Amino acid sequence: MILPFFVIIPLGTAFLISLLGKKIRNSGDILANLSGLSLLTLSLYSIPKVFVHKTLVYKIGGWLPPIGICMVLDGLTSFMLVTVNLVSSLVAVYSISYMEKYTDKNRFYTLFMLMLAGMNGIIVTGDLFNLFVFLEIASIASYALVAFGTEAEELEASFKYAVMGSVASSFVLLGIALLYSYTSTLNMADIALSLSAKPAGMIIGFVAVLFLAGFGLKSALVPFHAWLPDAHPSAPASISAMLSGVLIKVLGVYALMRIFFNVLGINSGILLVFMFLGAVSMLVGVFLAIGQWDFKRLLAYHSISQIGYVILGIGLGTPLGILGGLFHLFNHSIFKSLLFLNSGSVAYSIETRDLKAMGGLREKMPVTANTNLVASMSIAGIPPFNGFWSKLLIILACLQANRFGYAFCAIVASILTLASFMKVQKYAFFGTLNEKWRRIKEVPGAMRLSMAALAIICVAAGLLLIPLLRNFMQAAVDVLLVGKGYAQTVFGAIR
């Protein structure tokens, strides 16, 4: 059974690195990359497993689920695992060279692996309190990683993030407490089963609001987004890529999807709230992004906007909408981490994030410039890059569901995204080279390798829509569409 290894490998690597890091040279690099690679292999291996068995349940310690804790592997789990471990393994490769300019690389890898363990744990667990524990592991590691540079701005951003994040966690814990008092169980499938036997009461509405506030803050939906534009740019670039690329999706969007669709049960009211929040995030994020001159801050505002697309797609509740939302989630994790890695490469060479001070970097840094061009076109939705297909699916799903206003919002946000990335291209990579940067060089090989790999995935990911490969995402969509039937699937898989 492969499921527990998604938590064991990163957790074990974290402790091994902190033990051996000082004694053996380069052990941190080797261990982190080995574990990243093995996690990627395992997550890819989970795809055929899901294809054959549909749902697999691992019982921790052999206790049967309503009493013991269980881990569940189904289509959505496998989809999220592939997304997270693909990005994290490439970011680990990038960090080999990039983290040289910071002093304590081993401590960085330890925190990185702890964050990864938390994220994988959230994805595989089938127990609500266990989800909370992993949520806190990932959050605490990310608070520490945001403050990793220990400069004044980074500490300030980390403090803001930590305070807002712990308030959000308290909301989630309060929601779990209320749900436990109502159903007397913590297993997600068992909660779904016992809720469907009870009449819908006020308490479910209250719990839903608490979860929406808690997980909404973690995923930076618009009324709760204030921490993100400070926290994400302050972290080292490889961590910004992880935070914007996968952390907000796992802690926020995945947890929202799993709990609202499979545990509490979805209804049209909640879907309306999702769609509204998604559309507002989409527009507010992109309007705030367009005036930014700090490269990483601009990207951070775009994360808010793109998460809006994902939530809008999922909130439509139709098969096509959910497919579009999940596909955009995958695509966004690829191109946004690539963009943050590009910004890290630029900062590595010229030590600035101000777009006005750049210019003409294309001739000195061809790999960075070309991969950035690919990622910019993907995020702006130019065919044939992956961002185009997922945005197209979301807009088509809006039209299919007769939500013309939301379709219009999605198109407007897409055009504004294009405008703001044309600004990035013009000021940073095209134009005349600034005299100051006469002597800069392209970044080292490991960084180039991971950026090029991500750019290739950006181009190729559109192929996931062809019928043969589409089963990968269709399995995830089916899990969400089955709704509270999740309980029967899980209990069916135990026997």
Next chain:
Amino acid sequence: MIEYILCLLLFCIGLYCVLRRRNIIKIIVGLGIIEYAVNLFFVLLGYRHYGRAPILAKDQTITNMVDPIPQALVLTSIVIGLAVTALIVAIAIRIYEKYGTFDITKIRRLKG
């Protein structure tokens, strides 16, 4: 019933403290109050009148016992809370070294 309402009141006091205080140490204390309110609520959920500890021993029949799961959960939650508090206090100390103040309105170099 009154205990539950008092618990929620404690939660709101903590939230008010986080939102309205200007001193970052007081904000951290506010976070602690929120956390304890939730923990207290959890323990109250498991409480039964005249219940006893759920320990099974030979030739004893237990008719009324408290629910042990919330107690286990609260222990975990206290440990997590300790970790968060320790991290935030460490960050607050470094902030004081850099800015020379604990006043949140003066700690604002990030804008936009």
